[in-house]
Amino acid sequence: xxxxxxxxxxxxxxxxxxxxxxxxxxxxxxxxxxxxxxxxxxxxxxxxxxxxxxxxxxxxxxxxxxxxxxxxxxxxxxxxxxxxxxxxxxxxxxxxxxxxxxxxxxxxxxxxxxxxxxxxxxxxxxxxxxxxxxxxxxxxxxxxxxxxxxxxxxxxxxxxxxxxxxxxxxxxxxxxxxxxxxxxxxxxxxxxxxxxxxxxxxxxxxxxxxxxxxxxxxxxxxxxxxxxxxxxxxxxxxxxxxxxxxxxxxxxxxxxxxxxxxxxxxxxxxxxxxxxxxxxxxxxxxxxxxxxxxxxxxxx
DNA sequence: AAGTAGTACAACCGCATCCGG
DNA sequence: TCCGGATGCGGTTGTACTACT
Numbered sequence: 206x207x208x209x210x211x212x213x214x215x216x217x218x219x220x221x222x223x224x225x226x227x228x229x230x231x232x233x234x235x236x237x238x239x240x241x242x243x244x245x246x247x248x249x250x251x252x253x254x255x256x257x258x259x260x261x262x263x264x265x266x267x268x269x270x271x272x273x274x275x276x277x278x279x280x281x282x283x284x285x286x287x288x289x290x291x292x293x294x295x296x297x298x299x300x301x302x303x304x305x306x307x308x309x310x311x312x313x314x315x316x317x318x319x320x321x322x323x324x325x326x327x328x329x330x331x332x333x334x335x336x337x338x339x340x341x342x343x344x345x346x347x348x349x350x351x352x353x354x355x356x357x358x359x360x361x362x363x364x365x366x367x368x369x370x371x372x373x374x375x376x377x378x379x380x381x382x383x384x385x386x387x388x389x390x391x392x393x394x395x396x397x398x399x400x401x402x403x404x405x406x407x408x409x410x411x412x413x414x415x416x417x418x419x420x421x422x423x424x425x426x427x428x429x430x431x432x433x434x435x436x437x438x439x440x441x442x443x444x445x446x447x448x449x450x451x452x453x454x455x456x457x458x459x460x461x462x463x464x465x466x467x468x469x470x471x472x473x474x475x476x477x478x479x480x481x482x483x484x485x486x487x488x489x490x491x492x493x494x495x496x497x498x499x500x501x502x503x504x505x
Numbered sequence: 506a507a508g509t510a511g512t513a514c515a516a517c518c519g520c521a522t523c524c525g526g
Numbered sequence: 527t528c529c530g531g532a533t534g535c536g537g538t539t540g541t542a543c544t545a546c547t
Contacts, residue, residue, distance in 0.1 A: 220516080220517070221515095221516075221517095221540090221541095222515070222516075222541095223515090223516090241533090242532090243532075243533070244531080244532065244533090255517095256532080256533085257517085257518090257533085257534095258516075258517080260533075260534085261515090261516065261517080262515090262516085264534095265515075265516085266515080293536065293537085294535085294536085295535075295536065296534075296535055296536085307534095307535075307536080308514085308515080308516085308536095309514085311536070311537085312513070312514055312515085313513095313514095315513095315514095315537095316512070316513055316514075317513090
């Protein structure tokens, strides 16, 4: 009689931008059950979304550790060089920038970098490496120069937070926490920042105030991996956000992910390049640094 | 002020790959 | 080894927003 239903039944499946309510449902479900088994997510949550849409929403927007906002020159350099080495393998490139999603990197490449390279093929960005330490975000320049170990961590993706500028880092964990705990109580969401235009709902804009400080993620990592109970992941306006233990236990996503990222796999040629470039450019850029341009608050 | 073109990015689509039975 | 379902990945689209005329 009836044949096998299609993978994504088009009938009754909602498409388009996600609503806050849908995000809350999805995040709550993943909090309880962990990510994965996406097929069951719409079934168990009642979300009128296909499994792929749920997975995409989580991986590209809701999952912890995602950094949003402008790409730094450092990140640009990495992306450009990796793209030249790997081609449009955005997932592979994204693995070197754990805070960025492949979708983000792909979009950034298509909308910014491709044009940049076309307009100025001899620019430092196009060379793929010279801009790595010409970071305008006042984050890693001095700190990495004075601390080779930190340089290696930042460059070689040992931590998903390693090159995170404290000033721009808006933890999606904050968003999730707010989604879970405070959204319903929040009377009026803050409007989007003027430089961002968003036609669809974005949880980042539920932040009542901008992120002013982020606690040292490396220390937090040690803490969380050491105890395995709760995760002190970010300091938001001075209030430490706590991940529910269940979030760590069910699927152990955050802990597993960070542990995995924190492991030191055998260096690939790309990673070796990153190390080599880091050392070479570090010296070169230190020569160019004029005093006053980089008074950097140490994050470590 | 209104219309138009350009930009940015979230989300979708379809194919590829993985994995368990 | 084969098959089918689940998931991952990259290309592409849709549309809100901004800048320009």
